[in-house]
Amino acid sequence: MDKNRKVIRKNPIPEAFRGKVYLDPTYDPAFKEFFGSEAALKDFLDGVLDLEGDDKIKTLRFRFEEPVEFRLPERKKVVFDIFATTGTGRFLNVEMQRLEHDFFIDRTILYKAFLLIKGKKKMENSPEFKALPADLQRRRRYQLPETVSIWICDFDLPHAEGEYLDEWALYSRISLKGGSARPLSEKNKYIFLSIPNFTKSADEVKGAVDVWLYLLNHARDGGELPDFGSGVVEEALERIRVDNAADELLSVQEKAMAHEEDYEIMLAGAKIRAQEEGHAQGHAQGLAQGHAEGLAEGRAQGRAEMAEFLRSKGVAESIIAEALAAK
Template sequence: MQEKYINPFTDFGFKKIFGEEANKDLLMDFLNELLPDRGRITDLTFLKNEQLGVSPVDRKAVFDLYCQTDTGERFIVEIQKARQKYFKDRSIYYATFPIQEQAQTGDWDFRQTGVYTVAVMDFIFDEDPAERNKLRHDIQLMDIETHRIFFPKLRFIYLEMPKFSKSIDELETRYEKWLYVLKNLARLERVPERLQERIFTKLFQVAELAQFNETDRWAYQDSLKHYRDLKNVTDTATEEGYLEGKAEGKAEGKAEGLAEGLAEGLAEGQAKANREIALNAIRRGLDNSLISALTGLAESEVEQLRTRR
């Protein structure tokens, strides 16, 4: 069955819903429900999403969405479609750009406004069994001994969307309604009765494929193909790599100790999975820098795989 609404986990879909000036009320409502403790956002401005380093040789950062609120706080809002080996490291690195850009010339006392990173993830990045059902990770700097927040102006919110499992009838808050819409929008055929609110009515109107012009339809289909290709290669390779690694680990464990053998096998399985992801991505035309970010392999390793295949 053909989809009626766009998939918000595509680059086009995410930016169509949240990244257009005419729809910034959608982004403001989502952020207000996500962070009710920081005060309501009443207006925001979209900023340039490509950030350059202080010198030509520095690595740049390209955000999905980058905006500034009416109180001067910066928000990086990202959709993350597939697991990356150093995703946490990348999000910390990206946060340094809005921190540095607040530097002022002349007599400056280093005072800064808040910087928030929000990552909506279509994968699970924390495999801790103790947090199997924890979908939201709210990170700040704190004193380890007292657990008091040390610096409230730097905050990271990670949403592991595969862990959200509530049905439409189980939704209790507007925040949960946003999570439900983000996870299920592409599967819906109409606006559910529980979502008959002004903000969601507008979202469904914005996301309805029948309202798109020809240019937007082609752009969305291209973005959707990229999303499906990326998800397919990562899901397949990761599954095969882990299964192979688990089997090898069990075999080695019989002779050398189960725990040690299994750990080594899983590590090797992940390495094989990363190489398989890279090979599949090469076949589908992705460039070396994107493949490197996706797998954690160095770009030189990716290039070697490209020349050997």
């Protein structure tokens, strides 16, 4: 993409993006632009899957916001941020998850189940599978394709103890006890990446995973970013450059940011009120004895603790302040 190309814009750049070089690719609209080319997604996936040389992905087909729906017996539906298939029959979904929630692990398992079923159906509908003799098709009725769920998280990873990359698989309890644990199947894999846990400087970046995490982490800082000598990375950055963004992209990005801020304020306010109610109940006995100051201290302590908790989750100070004021 030409850095010097002129974008014909009917509307001024919204205030939220003024002074920023790039759109924040952790929000859905810019995320789709950022990974919106086969070359960019292949480079990212090759790095995440640790593929080298002839093992690198040769062909890749992908779609954003891919709906997956089944009757089980009720109708169930999920929407993958990115659904991708490779020429070797590997099926992947890539999810950008900004907010942590109580059932995050459950959600990853549910999405993987949908990915597995979708991959199984596509494999059995492929020309290669249908060309097999009928008896061989029957013998392979339980065969599964390789499926990989990749979660890019804007929060600390469950059980990762501050690491920025983790991988889950299915293991035998006996092999774990024996110290020789190997995944029961190489076809079933979860990969998790934590943006805030990635703290390397640009000089410390090594490999594709580091490159893409560095960009995801720092595109929202406001300044220019290095392309690390990669034309693919340079093009990805140009796609989310504010000066290159069309009115429609700026509009949907602004709406996505506003919607999440509203949600964060609501969530923060609810947590603060719940914390205050807990402290109020704890001091009820003290009040009955005439210690009214105990409640005031408890409420103040609860607000301080919850504000600190929200900061640890990456909630902006302006949102925390607004939530505290919205009692």
